[in-house]
Amino acid sequence: MSQQSKKVLFILPHQNFRDKEYSWIVERLDEAGIVHEVASSHTSEAQGRFGTIVKPDITISFISSGDYDGFIFVGGEGAKEYYAHPDIVKLVINIITTHKVVAAIGLAVPILGYSGLLSNRKVTGPDHIRPEIENTGAFFTGRLIEQDGDIITANGPYATKELAESVVKALECSDEGVKTGRTYLR
Numbered sequence: 001m002s003q004q005s006k007k008v009l010f011i012l013p014h015q016n017f018r019d020k021e022y023s024w025i026v027e028r029l030d031e032a033g034i035v036h037e038v039a040s041s042h043t044s045e046a047q048g049r050f051g052t053i054v055k056p057d058i059t060i061s062f063i064s065s066g067d068y069d070g071f072i073f074v075g076g077e078g079a080k081e082y083y084a085h086p087d088i089v090k091l092v093i094n095i096i097t098t099h100k101v102v103a104a105i106g107l108a109v110p111i112l113g114y115s116g117l118l119s120n121r122k123v124t125g126p127d128h129i130r131p132e133i134e135n136t137g138a139f140f141t142g143r144l145i146e147q148d149g150d151i152i153t154a155n156g157p158y159a160t161k162e163l164a165e166s167v168v169k170a171l172e173c174s175d176e177g178v179k180t181g182r183t184y185l186r
Contacts, residue, residue: 006171008036008070008101009063011088011108012046012054013078019048020157021074021105028164034171039063041081049076060087065094070171075106075156084114093117096151101170103152105163112151113138122148124155 008029012022029036040046040056047053060082065071071091073079082088092115095102104112109125110132112118119137124146133140145154145162152170154163 006034006069006174007067008034008072008167008171009068010036010038011060011063011071011073011082011091011111012038012040012056013074013076013081013108014041014044014046014056015081016049016076016078017046017052017074018076018106018157019050019052021076021160022048022054023052024160025072025074025164025167028161028168032168032171034168037068049078060085060091063087063091065091065098065100068100069174070101070167071095071103072167073102073104073108073111075104075108077107079106079108079111082108082111089114099150101150101152101167101174103154103163103167105154105160106156109133109153110136112153118151121151122146123151123153125153126156 037057038054039058039060043056043059045053045055092112096117110129113136121138122141123133123138124141124143130140144159152166
């Protein structure tokens with residue numbers, strides 16, 4: 001499967017997402033020719049902390065994980081709207097169990113933890129979420145970026161470009177399957 005036929009879904013908080021965590025990843029996906037769409041809790045315009053406006057394509061209740069090769073959870077204070085959200089928990093469980101590429105950055109990392117499937121996985125994120133991550137059974141590394149199989153996590157907005165590159169590499173290799181244990185970090 002070529003990069004042009006890859007499709008990624010951003011799960012974007014409806015308010016107060018980290019603008020650069022979204023826009024810099026979009027730029028890299030565009031450079032790689034990877035198609036992307038946006039899901040949020042509403043289809044009205046989503047607004048970033050610093051004013052970026054994004055019109056979501058679909059709401060989170062209508063996501064079909066089979067339609068996408070990868071998923072990116074964007075952080076920011078607004079990401080907390082998805083903590084323990086039933087539709088998101090169900091989605092993350094499906095993504096992880098079907099070995100799709102999934103990435104989360106900053107305050108979006110705990111969203112993956114609510115799936116109950118981070119036990120014994122290495123993840124990273126901002127230091128202040130460490131207790132929440134460790135309570136899920138995951139190993140918090142505190143590194144800039146971390147990949148454990150098909151799960152890629154990043155510490156915060158300053159790790160956005162590295163996360164974007166890792167997602168592109170993971171999608172390039174996804175035909176072989178990220179479940180093979182290959183690492184795609186730059």
